[in-house]
Amino acid sequence: MNSMERVMTAIQHKEPDRVPIFHLFSFYGAKELGISIKEYFSKPEYVVEAQLKMRKKYSNDCIYTFFYAPIEIEAFGGEVVYLEEGPPNSGEPFVKMIEDINKIVIPNIHESGPLKKVLETTAMLKKSVGDEVPIIGVVMSPFSLPVMQIGFEKYLELIYFRQDAFNQLMEINQAFCVSWANAQLEAGATAICYFDPLASPTIIEREKYLETGHKIACSTLSKINGATATHLASGVTLPVLNDIITTGSAVLGFSAKDNIEKMKEKSKNRICLLGNLSGINMMNWDKNQARAEVKRVIQGAAKGGGLILSDNHGDIPWQAPEEILLEISEAVKEYGRYPIKDEVK
Amino acid sequence: MxxxxxxxxxxxxxxxxxxxxxxxxxxxxxxxxxxxxxxxxxxxxxxxxxxxxxxxxxxxxxxxxxxxxxxxxxxxxxxxxxHELVPQKQIKIAIVVLQDHHALGKRIVYSILRASGYDLIDFGQGLSVEEVVEKAMNHNVDVLLISTLMLPSALNVKKVVEALREKKSLIKIIVGGAPFRLDSNLWQRVKADADGKNGTEVTKLIEQLYEGGIQG
Incomplete structure (x- = not known):
């Protein structure tokens, strides 16, 4: 099986040859090429080169065209702060006052320098890998993007007390999100990962999410012209698992803090799980711990398909050692071959 | 009552x-x-x-x-x-978000400490290691609360602690934020004095300090 066949089989809740593995590398590519993160994202050619190298090196079953979370903020005219050994971060929120929301102009995807780079990267990668490996594009959900646009504190005020302004911002963000997702699909992305950390009950209580972010997700995902995965970026997902299934997403990125057996039970034949290795803990693991973690995920959720093994945040940390990532890949090949053998206790 | x-x-x-x-x-x-x-x-x-x-x-x-x-x-x-009341607890506390611009965690801890009668200085967010060290020294604080969201910022707490100790400062450092929640031993590796898991826990840690020292 090639990567595309392996992944599609798993998503259809059938057993492929082995559990697919998604190492979700974004800025980690700079480490692979030995250049600074800022330089790395300056040219699509660098990202293409690193993605192809890392696919081979780590037996990766996906290509990941995610640059960094605030790239959308950059398109809106906001600031991005580059770090030496971490993901580029958003600067001061560019919407200073709630009253400024009606001044926001929806970026034109094809006129935004940073977004165009992602589209060029996607097209080049598509040309290179064809249909052998899925290319995963990324969007921030309209519901979660405001944390970087206006800041968390003001955004909570919007959610709880300023319904009109909240709706206005959601309309702007949804229009942007849909056109950004569809542009990536047109450029060659196989599917879109919809990052929605605020959907996690760790951040917003479920009742409020159902009134707000969930409705927005249903409406937004229905306008995206391709398959979608929802990712809560380490946030706990179990209490909203059924809700996310109703949004139409085919895949769900779940947390290292979620109970894997319960996740499997509730998701079986309904949504494919993506996870749930703790990226932040990888820097402390030795090879044995890495293997034990892979075994835990496979034993907990691989039977019958419906599992893609991955980190739980959607972005491999700079500090995760290469040897640990390689060990994870080897362990998936060893323990993840179907049919999955039961662990002898 | x-x-x-x-x-x-x-x-x-x-x-x-x-x-x-x-x-x-x-x-x-x-x-x-x-x-x-x-x-x-x-x-x-x-x-x-x-x-x-x-x-x-x-x-x-x-x-x-x-x-x-x-x-x-x-x-x-x-x-x-x-009622013209003034905060009764005189320990000098400052709070800051190191490097990141996400200030929600800081605001939560700030509010809870204010609600429990502490006065504290807000250094703001998005500060560099050097800026945090300079402000902490200039204000001569007893306790410095450092909030972070991103892992690189959390790892840089170590640089803040080392710079303060180099200056012979005894400021107690209490850290908080997502990286410390996801990795429960990280606060020790960055040489902080304590890990404040939430606002009320930070209050208790400061109470301990007030009464004779944080056991960290």
């Missing part, structure tokens, strides 16, 4: 429902009886502690923790102004 009669549960429910009016009514009813500020402190800290614990256990959301802290802070500030 006797401690057992303080309506902590009802106040907590009002906070969780983000019901400012109901929360203010309960607050007022507690103060109206004997005008003792301690009753208000017991009411707010009792409710905030339970809400913080509920968040740790996955029962409540971060937004509820935040909004509860803000409501309590507003109520406490209002009564302090009306």
């Amino acid at each position: 006797k401690e057992a009669h303080i309506p902590v549960e009802a106040f907590k429910m009002a906070l969780l429902q983000i019901d400012r009016i109901k929360a203010a009514e309960i607050f007022e009813s507690c103060y109206d009886g004997d005008h003792v500020f301690d009753v208000l402190e017991h009411l707010t800290m009792g409710a905030l502690e339970e809400i913080g614990r509920g968040w740790e256990e996955g029962d409540f959301s971060l937004s509820q923790v935040y909004m509860s802290g803000i409501i309590c802070e507003e109520l406490i500030e209002k009564y302090m102004t009306i």
